[in-house]
Amino acid sequence: MPRFIFALVVAVLAVVVGGELAPVGGQATSGEYKIGVLEPITGPLAFEGKRHVLGLEIVRDLINQRGGVMGKKLVFAMADATDPTAAASEANRLITREGVKIITGTFSSRLCGAASEVAARHDVIYWESSCVDPRFNKRGLKHVYRTEIDATGFGWYNIDFIAKHLAPRLNLRPNQLKIAFLSEDSSYGQGVTESARQRAKGEFGMQEVMLEYYNWQTLNDMTPTILKMKQLNPDVVHHISFSNDGVLFWRQAKEQNFLFKALVHAGATGYGSSDFGKALGNDANGVFALLEPGPGFRLEALKPEGQQIEKAFRDAVQKETGSYPLGAHQLAGSGLWLLKLVLDKAQSDDPEKFRAAVMSLDLPVGSMINGWGVKFSELGQNANDRVQHYMLQWQNGQLVTVWPEEFTTLRAKWIPLPAWDQRK
Amino acid sequence: MDPTARLGPAQIGVLVPLAVATILLGGIYALISVGLTLIFGIMRVVNFAHGEFLMLGMYLAFWTFFAFNADPYFIVLVAIPLFFVVGLVVYGIVMRGVIHASHNVQIFTTVGLSTVLQNVALVAWSGDFRFVRPWHLSTVLRAGATTFNLTQVVASLIAVTLTLALVAFMKWTHAGRVMRATAQDRDAATLMGIDTDRVYRLTFAIGIAAVGAAGVLVAPLYSVYPTAGLQFVLISYVVVVLGGLGDMLGAMLGSLIVAAVEVGGSYLFGAAWKEIFYFLLFILVLVFRPAGLFGQRGAETLGV
Numbered sequence: 001m002p003r004f005i006f007a008l009v010v011a012v013l014a015v016v017v018g019g020e021l022a023p024v025g026g027q028a029t030s031g032e033y034k035i036g037v038l039e040p041i042t043g044p045l046a047f048e049g050k051r052h053v054l055g056l057e058i059v060r061d062l063i064n065q066r067g068g069v070m071g072k073k074l075v076f077a078m079a080d081a082t083d084p085t086a087a088a089s090e091a092n093r094l095i096t097r098e099g100v101k102i103i104t105g106t107f108s109s110r111l112c113g114a115a116s117e118v119a120a121r122h123d124v125i126y127w128e129s130s131c132v133d134p135r136f137n138k139r140g141l142k143h144v145y146r147t148e149i150d151a152t153g154f155g156w157y158n159i160d161f162i163a164k165h166l167a168p169r170l171n172l173r174p175n176q177l178k179i180a181f182l183s184e185d186s187s188y189g190q191g192v193t194e195s196a197r198q199r200a201k202g203e204f205g206m207q208e209v210m211l212e213y214y215n216w217q218t219l220n221d222m223t224p225t226i227l228k229m230k231q232l233n234p235d236v237v238h239h240i241s242f243s244n245d246g247v248l249f250w251r252q253a254k255e256q257n258f259l260f261k262a263l264v265h266a267g268a269t270g271y272g273s274s275d276f277g278k279a280l281g282n283d284a285n286g287v288f289a290l291l292e293p294g295p296g297f298r299l300e301a302l303k304p305e306g307q308q309i310e311k312a313f314r315d316a317v318q319k320e321t322g323s324y325p326l327g328a329h330q331l332a333g334s335g336l337w338l339l340k341l342v343l344d345k346a347q348s349d350d351p352e353k354f355r356a357a358v359m360s361l362d363l364p365v366g367s368m369i370n371g372w373g374v375k376f377s378e379l380g381q382n383a384n385d386r387v388q389h390y391m392l393q394w395q396n397g398q399l400v401t402v403w404p405e406e407f408t409t410l411r412a413k414w415i416p417l418p419a420w421d422q423r424k
Numbered sequence: 425m426d427p428t429a430r431l432g433p434a435q436i437g438v439l440v441p442l443a444v445a446t447i448l449l450g451g452i453y454a455l456i457s458v459g460l461t462l463i464f465g466i467m468r469v470v471n472f473a474h475g476e477f478l479m480l481g482m483y484l485a486f487w488t489f490f491a492f493n494a495d496p497y498f499i500v501l502v503a504i505p506l507f508f509v510v511g512l513v514v515y516g517i518v519m520r521g522v523i524h525a526s527h528n529v530q531i532f533t534t535v536g537l538s539t540v541l542q543n544v545a546l547v548a549w550s551g552d553f554r555f556v557r558p559w560h561l562s563t564v565l566r567a568g569a570t571t572f573n574l575t576q577v578v579a580s581l582i583a584v585t586l587t588l589a590l591v592a593f594m595k596w597t598h599a600g601r602v603m604r605a606t607a608q609d610r611d612a613a614t615l616m617g618i619d620t621d622r623v624y625r626l627t628f629a630i631g632i633a634a635v636g637a638a639g640v641l642v643a644p645l646y647s648v649y650p651t652a653g654l655q656f657v658l659i660s661y662v663v664v665v666l667g668g669l670g671d672m673l674g675a676m677l678g679s680l681i682v683a684a685v686e687v688g689g690s691y692l693f694g695a696a697w698k699e700i701f702y703f704l705l706f707i708l709v710l711v712f713r714p715a716g717l718f719g720q721r722g723a724e725t726l727g728v
Contacts, residue, residue, distance in 0.1 A: 042543065044651045046551035185696060214695035217655060220452070220646075221683075223445040224690035227438050243553060244647040255564050255571050256441070279555040279647065283562065 033072035035339075036079060036094035038105030038115050043082035045108050048268070048328050052107045052130065053078075055325070055332030058316045059369075062309070063336070069343040081106050084114040091118040101349040102127060104339065107328065109133035109151075109188045116144045125354055129335025130328075132267070134191040137381040143351045145358060145380040147335040147372075151191025153384040154266035157290050158192070159199040161391045162236055163206075165403055166262055169415045170235065175205035180234035180260075182225065182249075184270075185213040189240040192266050196238055209234050216242040222249045226256050235416075237263045241270025247279040254283065254420045261416035264391075266290035268327030277397050284394040285423040286414040288402075292330035292370045294392045296401040296410035302366040309337060313369050334369035338382075341374070371407065441570050442687055448572065450683035451580020452642055454676045456656050457663040458587050459634035465670015466607045466627040467523065472534040474660060475653025476541035477632050481507065481639015482648040483545065486554045489643075495558050497578070500640045507636025511629030523624055538653075545650035554648040561644050579641045586634060587676050594672070603627055607670060662706045668716025677718060681705070 037056055040049035060074050068074050077098040081087035087106055094100050095118070103119050104127040106112045112131030119126035120141040128136065128146040132154065137146055163174040170177075179200055183189035190213065200206040209232045212225060226249070229237070237260050239249060246265070265271035265288065272289035299307045313333055317325040325333070343349070346357035358376050365373040365388045373386035391403035393412055402412040414423055460474045484503055488494040514537070522533045563574040594600035606613040606623045614620055646652065663682055667674030682702050689698040709717060 042546055042551075044551075046546060047553060047649065050551065212694045212696070214690075215699070218658070218699060219695065220655065220659075221445060221449045221687065221690075222695070223449075224442060224687045225695055227441055227445075228691055231438065247555075247647065251562070252573075254562070255573055257571070273553075275553040275555070275647065279553075279557070281557070 031073055032075045033069050034075050034077050034098065034100055036091070036098060036100035036103035036105075037076045038079045038081045038087060038090055038094065038103055038111075039107060040082055040111065041078070041080040045082070045110070048273075049081075049107055051326055051328030052105075052332040054320065055317075055329035056104070056336050058320060058329065059313065059333040059336040062312055062316060063340050069340050070347055074340075081111045081115060084110055087111040087115040088118050091115045092122075095119065095122045095124050101125060102339070102354075104129060104335065106131060107332070109136075109186060112136055116141060120144055123351055125349065125351055127335065127339050130331035132191065133187045134195075135187070137377075137379040141380075143355065143380075145376065145382075147338045147382050147387075148331055149382065149384050149387045149389070151188050151266075152195035153387070154290055154389070155192045155195030155197075156199055156384060157389045157391075158238065158264050158266050159196050159204065159206075161288070161290070161403055162200070162238075162262075162264060163204045165391070165412070166236065166264075166415060169412075170261055172235065175207070177204075177206045177236055178209045178232075178234045179206045179236045179238055180210040180229055180232060181208065181238050182210070182212050182229075183214075183238075183240040184216040184242040184245055186216075186242065188267065188269075189213065189242070192240050193238070200238075214245070216245040219245050219248065222252050223256065225249075226253050226258050229260075230256065230258050233260075235261045239263055239265055239271070240267070241265060243270060243273070243275070246270035246273075246276050250276075250280060250284070250287065257420065259417070259419065262286075262288065263417075264288045264290070268292075268331070271394075272327060272392070272399070274326060274399070277394060277399065282396055282424065285396065286417050287394045288412070289392050289394075289399060290389050291392045291399070292325075292327050292334075293390045293407065294399045294401050295324050296408040297371075297390070298407055298409055301407045302371050303364065306366045306368050306371060310369050310371070313337075330370050334372055337369050338372075338374060341368070437569060438691075440568075442691055444570050444572060446680065446684045446687045448576040448580055449687060450680035451576065451583045452645070453656075453659055453663055453682055454587060454679035455579055455583035455638040455641060456635065457660040457667075457675050457679060458583065458590065458672060459631035459638070460660045461664050461667065461670055461672055461675040462590065462634065463628060463631035464664055465672075466603050467519075467624050468607070469519070469523065469530050470527075470534065470661075471631070472531060472657075473538035473541060474635060475655075475657030476538045476545075477507070477510075477635045477653070478639040478642075478656060479545060479648075479650065479653040480510070480541065481636040482556075482643040482646075482652055483549060483554075483639075484636070485556050485640040485643035486648045489556045489558065490554075496556060496640050496644055497558075500582075500637050503636045503640045504633045508629045508633040510636065511632030512625060514632065515625045515628040519624070519628055520621065523621075542650045542653075549650070551650060556643045556648065558644055573645075575641075575644050579638075579645075582637075582641060583679075584676070586637070587672050590630075590634075591672050599626065659702075662702055665706060666709055666717055668718045671716060671718055674716055674718035678716070681717075 039052050040046050063074050079090035079094050081090055102125045106115050107130045109131045112128050116126040126144045130148045132151040134150045134152050167174045181193050183193040271287045272291050277284050317329050342357050346354045361374045363374040367373050371388050375383045375386045390401050392399040393402045400410045401408040402410055463471050485496045485499055488499045522530050565572040602618050603623050606620050663675055663678040667678030685702045686698040689701040
């Protein structure tokens with residue numbers, strides 16, 4: 001009897017869980033064009049993956065309101081990439097069972113490598129909108145593209161901000177700055193940190209006082225690291241965090257009264273996630289995170305076509321979520337919009353024609369969602385200086401755009417960071 | 425660059441905050457591990473779903489805080505009976521069927537249970553990170569240069585209380601004696617007229633109640649999400665093995681040792697090293713003292 005009940009419970013749960021995860025089915029009709037969408041919808045990466053899916057759906061609707069792609073209505077074949085193994089097998093399924101010629105996804109650096117390998121084996125176009133693993137475009141895969149910059153680009157922008165904006169406001173020359181590098185140890189964290197270190201030391205002669213990596217999934221206490229940092233006394237903490245590690249560091253730094261002049265992060269994880277503000281409220285004030293544009297972003301700084309689509313996108317996200325777009329929405333959304341621009345030009349999903357269209361696109365900064373431009377390298381990577389990134393700062397519960405100053409109405413505050421109880 | 429090189433007399437002051445960090449972190453580990461030790465010790469079942477019950481406790485804290493603004497310290501009183509019942513139900517549905525089966529079957533079952541619970545949480549509450557922020561969250565007690573986070577202090581005190589209460593329960597109550605007897609020799613206990621099924625049910629329920637309460641207490645310190653338990657569960661296994669299977673005071677000392685290794689290793693060598701150190705310790709203990717640092721020799725094979 002208990003076994004029977006157990007079996008029953010498992011069966012019921014399987015139906016419930018399975019029903020929730022079942023991919024959107026249905027064959028493409030003559031008026032539709034189907035692409036594969038591969039995102040983590042369940043599992044540890046789902047919190048961000050679901051936001052990417054929403055960003056994709058919103059832009060899909062915007063595209064369909066504007067005539068679709070190649071004259072057809074754009075539809076998605078969804079697949080759940082819980083982990084690298086699932087990413088590979090689901091990519092395979094999208095290609096062999098759903099018959100898609102283009103796959104887009106997967107947000108995480110843990111997934112994009114595996115998924116794109118499979119696509120490449122089948123000569124299917126792989127269109128990555130946000131994974132930032134620096135190795136992604138360096139594998140000689142001809143039909144693998146990435147619209148977002150990679151982690152090394154993030155490090156490049158971060159040091160740009162520290163050297164050109166923070167240093168003068170701290171009345172220090174860049175080579176007088178003492179900088180501590182702390183990071184979670186994924187390929188993302190390492191990519192950002194190593195490129196930042198290289199530029200900080202090589203180009204600006206900053207003084208590196210610490211370098212430390214950790215595994216965010218098993219990190220329960222940052223007090224020892226903070227006590228060590230207190231002794232090393234850095235001016236700037238360059239901390240790439242993934243999730244709770246950001247909250248933990250900031251909370252425990254406050255507990256230990258660790259004072260430094262600024263903290264700079266990059267990406268939509270950790271300090272760059274809305275969760276950081278939810279966890280800490282106004283205590284979050286002062287942290288910098290390199291991201292896609294947030295509140296304060298000046299539409300007028302964009303080209304006319306960029307203003308138009310940025311506004312439509314922002315309004316649609318506002319309607320759907322009640323707030324300003326998050327990084328995940330923006331990355332997925334701009335990636336898909338760029339795919340539409342390419343398909344409009346290629347009028348085909350033949351990999352060679354598609355590639356020719358990608359390579360011929362040349363749009364300046366400010367041309368599309370996020371104020372991005374387009375210029376792909378032979379490696380299939382959109383250029384650092386076209387994919388404009390912005391420094392955001394936590395100000396009273398919100399991440400707002402503060403740099404580059406020509407793109408925003410708001411200004412960076414709390415430089416240097418005052419005592420913990422005076423950041424209001 | 426290397427802080428150890430500079431650790432002169434002027435830096436000795438850092439030892440005190442490091443020791444405090446060790447004790448407070450050890451308190452959290454002890455709190456989480458005590459239920460696992462109990463289930464492991466009496467039932468000889470490795471409960472791989474332990475972390476998921478912790479996660480459910482964290483969600484209880486989150487939802488009650490979200491809906492009623494209820495303080496986790498109050499909710500912990502609700503959590504204990506509630507999770508006791510959850511333990512009874514889960515035992516009846518899942519564990520009873522495999523309690524006499526081989527260890528492999530038990531491992532597959534509890535791993536399966538863990539996956540089911542994670543995904544139920546994901547479907548029901550989404551993968552979003554949630555936070556419990558009671559007013560006392562950022563309360564910090566200061567003594568000189570040393571700081572104590574109040575939530576951690578309370579968690580540690582409750583861990584000590586819970587451990588002592590369970591030790592007393594096992595030692596001096598009839599139910600406790602029956603539980604120990606069952607752990608030592610299930611067949612003999614049955615022959616003595618002990619209803620072992622009832623003992624296991626009770627053990628499992630107490631263990632789950634303890635970890636549910638732990639979840640409520642640690643919820644303010646960490647973010648709440650469907651796989652939140654994974655972060656602690658590996659450490660709990662190390663703690664339980666170090667302390668000696670089923671030895672609750674041993675688990676408490678094991679928690680402090682793991683925390684000391686973690687804090688010391690992170691400070692001296694970097695946070696990336698801490699797991700290397702405590703898993704090395706784990707392996708050494710398994711090789712040289714398989715019954716744990718404080719366990720009774722031969723206890724590891726009891727009842728298997």
